[in-house]
Amino acid sequence: MLIEYRSGKCVWTLCWATRGLAIAGLLGASVCLAQGNSVAEETGGGLGRDTALVPSATEGNRAQARVIAQREARLSVEMAGRIDGLRVEEGDAFETGDALVELACGVERASLEKARASLKEASETRNANERLAELRSVGDLELSLSRVRVSGAEADVSVAAARVQRCTVRAPFDGVVARTHKREAEYIRVGEPLLDVIDPAALEVEFLAPSRWLAWLEQGKPFTLHLNELPLQLRGELQQIGVRVDPVSRTVRLKGALTGEPSHVVPGMSGDVRFEAGP
Structure with a gap:
């Protein structure tokens, strides 16, 4: 039934x-x-289609973020050699162009002095031939060859000087030393890490956000960063929106700039980025 x-x-x-x-x-x-x-x-x-793209108020429009330096670099050497002088230690500040590390380059400096001596000899010969040419006591070929020798000697000096410059590692920007990977008197090869340097004055915030936020995110949108390490709430603005979405996590990479001059904030700190409710 x-x-x-x-x-x-x-x-x-x-x-x-x-x-x-x-x-x-x-x-x-x-x-x-x-x-x-x-x-x-x-x-x-x-819920309509457009409303579903915007995170609800209960989600708080939050994302985990970390503070990073806009300028940071891992320095190495352009030629292998022994570290003759380590001018800085971890935490030391420096300015652009400061000598941070010196390598033992006795051979390179000797080659430079030899090249300069050869240039001086070639220049003296050229000058003598030019005076003789005024008296018609030297041939045109000999005079031309003496001038060519001077040009070759100048090129040798430039090459030797470039090799000597590679013996010194200089600061690429104003900043501080975050980490030293080598010590004085140690041998270092090309490509091995030597120093980690950062610019703590220029900080930014990096975080991943749900891709659905793209429906209302735009450059210049204000946010608040709530730090985990300090009881601080920092203001910032969205500066960069990623150009692609991760298909697995469905997130997009974002970067923001902190406004004002945040004190006691260093790279590596983390916290929550909170946006105001979407449109």
Whole structure:
């Protein structure tokens, strides 16, 4: 015997066994899913497409963030050699162009002095030939060759000087030493890490946000950074929006600049970035 049961807008069909009066099985299924959605829209309980893209107020529009330096670098050497002088230690401040590390370059400096001596010799020969040329006591070929020798000697000096410059590691920008990887008197090869340097004066915030935030995020949008390490709330503005979305995590990389001059804030600190409610 089939019995049809109605509950609201849902219809259920049941099969009863005549013997034993037990339910044998469920033959029908609810057909109220689509009708229920219609009811929700009619009563205002549904969300439109645009509204679903914006995080709700309960989410708080928050994202985990970390403070990073806009300028940081891991310095190495352009030529292998022994470290003759380590001018800085961890935490030391420096300015652009300061000598941070000196390598033992006795051979390179000697080559430079030799190149300068050869240039002086070639210059003296050229000058003598030019005076003789005024007296018509030297041939044109000899005079031309002496001038060519001077040009070659000048090139040798430039090459030797460039090699000597590679013996000194200089600061690429104003900043501080974050870490030293080598010590004085140690040997270092090309490409091995030597110093980690950062500019603590120029800080920015980096974080990942849900890709659905792209519906209302825009450059210049203000945010507040709540630090975990310090009881501070820092103001900032969104500066850069990533150009692609990670398909696995469905997140996009964002960067923001801190406004004002935050004190006691250093790279590596973390916290929550909170935006105002989306449009």
